[in-house]
């Protein structure tokens with residue numbers, strides 16, 4: 001083989017490949033953007049001159065995390081309006097703030113802040129749905145993360161799309177502009193919800209997505225109120241309504257899916273719809289508890305997302321994993337529900353699959369892209385180590401991540417950023433937040 005460019009040496013490797021146990025004293029060799037070889041204990045690696053070596057002794061090596069749903073630029077509104085009902089929070093606080101303060105410049109800096117936070121907590125792939133997505137894509141390119149970036153589609157005036165009749169034109173043009181720009185960036189569409197997008201908008205958005213072989217994201221049955229509105233309008237619950245419109249397939253990503261009845265879970269499973277669970281957002285907005293255990297039993301594929309920063313208020317997927325596992329247990333009164341290994345799959349391999357990126361990322365396997373994180377275990381709150389999956393889900397936090405590699409490129413080494421100027425980004429966001437702060441009405 002050709003000599004590697006990067007070596008991650010002597011750690012406990014969680015490949016996240018189905019059925020594989022942790023591999024102790026493993027070394028991962030990376031050539032260019034790909035994983036070239038995995039050496040296990042006892043396999044002496046040859047000396048490679050010139051390769052960068054990351055020491056993973058007493059560390060976990062695992063796939064970078066996949067944040068399967070978010071609105072990255074909403075870091076700008078972190079903590080602006082908390083402890084409110086969803087509808088009031090969205091229509092009285094967030095939508096007005098977005099209308100007033102979002103523009104390509106503010107979105108760019110807000111996204112960079114989110115990217116810094118996500119890299120610092122081990123996320124390497126992000127699914128984002130928002131507005132001014134050209135600015136979002138430029139910021140993701142700068143940050144070096146892998147991303148599915150979707151133009152937000154909503155049937156009323158939106159940031160950057162004042163005329164809602166043009167929402168799909170704007171979306172399609174965004175896809176065309178970014179379809180072949182970078183192997184790390186995949187464009188797409190994100191329909192806000194069944195109550196803010198008409199049936200026709202949803203159907204046309206799906207047609208455009210399928211034409212480009214891209215998934216379509218949709219907030220689905222997030223609140224009881226939303227379900228009631230759909231029933232009132234269509235005479236059907238949301239999932240049968242989507243089925244009636246011909247929108248259920250592997251191309252659809254249903255986000256939240258909190259309020260589903262048994263029949264809806266069956267229909268979603270039958271149509272292989274990917275579901276993204278956002279437990280902290282659902283808890284904070286008191287939307288409810290998604291029936292994760294039942295969905296998994298029916299064979300649905302689930303990923304994990306932080307949702308936007310204004311409804312969480314963090315982008316740390318380690319916290320999200322811990323919450324997902326515990327919420328599943330408390331909602332079923334069953335401590336066996338959603339074990340640590342399963343929740344780690346949601347945050348890695350299953351999330352990648354839902355986004356259509358399973359060939360590239362989500363596991364550590366020879367031939368896949370090198371999207372990897374390490375966690376330093378030499379800390380009191382991570383000792384001793386009995387079960388690596390449990391330690392990662394229940395004890396670790398994003399702050400314990402040491403190194404982050406995306407596409408073979410080291411983005412964070414020993415918690416130092418290699419390409420981003422954190423001070424500059426924080427100063428820019430501080431400037432923007434001062435303007436938001438002075439307007440007390442939002």
Ligand SMILES: [Zn+2]
Pocket residue numbers: 069070071219255307308
């Ligand atoms: Zn969302």
